[in-house]
Amino acid sequence: MQIYLPVAELSVDVFLLLGMGAGVGVLSGLFGVGGGFLMTPLLIFIGIPPPVAVASEANQLVATSVSGVLAHWRRGAVDFKMGLVLLAGGVLGSAGGVWLFKLLRGLGQIDLAISLCYVVFLGIVGSLMMAESLRALLRQRKGVARRGKLHRHIWIHGLPLKMRFQKSRLYISAVLPFLIGLLVGVLAAIMGVGGGFIMVPAMIYLLGMPTSMVAGTSLFQILFVVSTVTLLQSAANQTVDVILALLLLAGSVVGVQVGTRLGARLPSEQFRVLLAALVLAVGLKLLFDLVTAPDDLFSLQTGLL
Amino acid sequence: MRLLAAICLLATAAPASAAQFVVDVSERTVAITAGFTGAELVVFGTAAEAQRSVGEEHGVIVVIRGPEQPTVVRRKERQFGIWANHGGVAFPEAPAFVWVAASEAFADRPLAEVLARYRIGQDFLSPTPAGKDIEALDAFQAALVRRKQVNGLYSAEFGRVEFLGEHLFRTRVVFPANVPVGSYRIEVFEVRDANVVNVTASALHVRKAGLEAAVFRFAHDFPILHGLVAIVLALMAGWLAGAVARRT
Numbered sequence: 001m002q003i004y005l006p007v008a009e010l011s012v013d014v015f016l017l018l019g020m021g022a023g024v025g026v027l028s029g030l031f032g033v034g035g036g037f038l039m040t041p042l043l044i045f046i047g048i049p050p051p052v053a054v055a056s057e058a059n060q061l062v063a064t065s066v067s068g069v070l071a072h073w074r075r076g077a078v079d080f081k082m083g084l085v086l087l088a089g090g091v092l093g094s095a096g097g098v099w100l101f102k103l104l105r106g107l108g109q110i111d112l113a114i115s116l117c118y119v120v121f122l123g124i125v126g127s128l129m130m131a132e133s134l135r136a137l138l139r140q141r142k143g144v145a146r147r148g149k150l151h152r153h154i155w156i157h158g159l160p161l162k163m164r165f166q167k168s169r170l171y172i173s174a175v176l177p178f179l180i181g182l183l184v185g186v187l188a189a190i191m192g193v194g195g196g197f198i199m200v201p202a203m204i205y206l207l208g209m210p211t212s213m214v215a216g217t218s219l220f221q222i223l224f225v226v227s228t229v230t231l232l233q234s235a236a237n238q239t240v241d242v243i244l245a246l247l248l249l250a251g252s253v254v255g256v257q258v259g260t261r262l263g264a265r266l267p268s269e270q271f272r273v274l275l276a277a278l279v280l281a282v283g284l285k286l287l288f289d290l291v292t293a294p295d296d297l298f299s300l301q302t303g304l305l
Numbered sequence: 306m307r308l309l310a311a312i313c314l315l316a317t318a319a320p321a322s323a324a325q326f327v328v329d330v331s332e333r334t335v336a337i338t339a340g341f342t343g344a345e346l347v348v349f350g351t352a353a354e355a356q357r358s359v360g361e362e363h364g365v366i367v368v369i370r371g372p373e374q375p376t377v378v379r380r381k382e383r384q385f386g387i388w389a390n391h392g393g394v395a396f397p398e399a400p401a402f403v404w405v406a407a408s409e410a411f412a413d414r415p416l417a418e419v420l421a422r423y424r425i426g427q428d429f430l431s432p433t434p435a436g437k438d439i440e441a442l443d444a445f446q447a448a449l450v451r452r453k454q455v456n457g458l459y460s461a462e463f464g465r466v467e468f469l470g471e472h473l474f475r476t477r478v479v480f481p482a483n484v485p486v487g488s489y490r491i492e493v494f495e496v497r498d499a500n501v502v503n504v505t506a507s508a509l510h511v512r513k514a515g516l517e518a519a520v521f522r523f524a525h526d527f528p529i530l531h532g533l534v535a536i537v538l539a540l541m542a543g544w545l546a547g548a549v550a551r552r553t
Binding site: 001002003004006007009010011059060062063064065066067068070071108109111112116227230231232233234235236238240242243245246249250253256257260290291292293294296297298299300301302 | 337338339340341342374375376377378379380381382383386387388389390393399401444445448449451452453455482483485486513516517518520521524525528529531532533534535536538539540542543544546547550551
């Protein structure tokens with residue numbers, strides 16, 4: 001059954017969109033990721049114009065993050081103070097990102113910018129995740145638990161504007177979380193992702209936050225950043241397709257529940273390797289498309305620039 | 306039914322030798338609704354001169370063109386191992402959609418050749434660029450037409466205009482699902498030898514209707530409010546999903 005998407009201005013099969021939502025939703029539930037990094041490239045692959053794909057995916061992520069934030073909040077696993085510092089950077093970053101998006105679109109380089117961002121970030125995160133999960137698997141096999149130092153003093157702790165984050169039991173500079181938030185905000189606007197796949201490792205390894213606080217706090221930041229992106233993209237570029245977002249959302253709501261239940265039964269370490277492989281595969285596919293000669297060297301861009 | 310009646314009326318009204326050149330179309334508007342997968346309509350009419358023998362240089366050419374749209378053609382080049390857009394040509398008034406059909410005498414001949422002969426459609430076969438003296442302009446013009454044809458928005462060859470008897474003709478137009486919205490012009494040319502002997506033009510509108518139109522208008526007329534509504538909808542959906550999941 002075809003449905004005409006009013007903002008994307010094309011007809012797409014309803015069941016394809018629901019299926020994509022469900023498929024990515026299962027992965028989200030399984031691994032606790034937002035899934036934007038998979039959904040946006042998928043939407044572009046099926047022919048949705050990249051500006052519409054990015055903006056509508058941000059809209060859908062509002063829904064996926066809100067239920068997560070509420071669940072973590074109930075368990076007291078959200079560090080609001082840290083979240084607000086991340087968010088301050090995030091709002092500024094997403095405003096800059098939406099502006100940059102418009103600029104690149106006028107220059108005809110937005111598709112390239114989106115692809116390059118994906119290749120770089122999926123490559124880095126995928127490799128790190130792969131290395132980390134393989135190491136964890138090996139450790140598990142050997143059965144040796146490694147004890148780390150309680151506090152490692154590195155350059156990060158020398159930055160100014162120190163703040164106390166009681167919930168995370170941290171006394172660190174607010175500059176670093178602000179900068180992390182800023183980067184994630186820019187990426188959210190350009191790539192149509194929540195940015196959890198960057199923020200979570202950064203919070204653990206750079207900020208040294210306790211893992212129990214990481215998921216809830218990052219979701220808190222993501223919820224407000226993707227809301228900001230949705231609003232700004234709608235206001236500046238009119239590229240948010242609500243019908244598209246709602247269809248993806250309907251599929252993903254079901255998928256997430258299935259994924260969560262599956263995740264409880266399956267060995268998580270092995271699956272981390274799979275997720276890492278998936279992230280790397282998407283990155284490699286996009287890289288492959290960039291380096292191979294296109295069928296037609298010419299492309300069209302219509303409408304107001 | 307209305308169409309059939311109209312054709313019958315035209316058929317009976319047409320005298321044997323010389324008739325009036327009359328053209329009409331089955332629908333004046335194409336409405337894009339939620340389930341839109343394309344639309345079909347019929348352009349029909351009577352030719353002034355009788356269509357006598359096959360192969361004679363006489364016939365009808367129908368051209369339907371869509372709204373003019375600023376279009377940029379970009380060319381990719383390899384830079385640092387990556388194929389990136391490098392250079393482009395803007396065509397400020399390229400028609401978004403062009404569909405052509407011709408009767409038997411012309412239908413199997415190359416489209417560009419026939420149209421050039423009667424000086425029809427130069428604007429879409431070789432669209433005018435924004436600046437002058439652009440290097441390799443021909444390549445960009447050809448690319449514009451080629452990409453449009455690949456997307457099904459420009460005809461690559463003639464559709465068929467059928468003659469039913471000596472004067473009465475009709476042709477079936479298929480608009481694809483990605484047809485652009487806006488004002489269209491239907492032009493019908495009656496040609497004999499090297500001349501256009503008759504021509505008519507009429508308008509056609511392609512517009513969004515129903516929910517699709519409302520959503521689109523809302524997104525464009527109230528972009529900030531639209532963004533807020535989009536956020537609230539997503540928040541409610543997400544909250545609802547979470548609440549349902551906790552129950553089960």
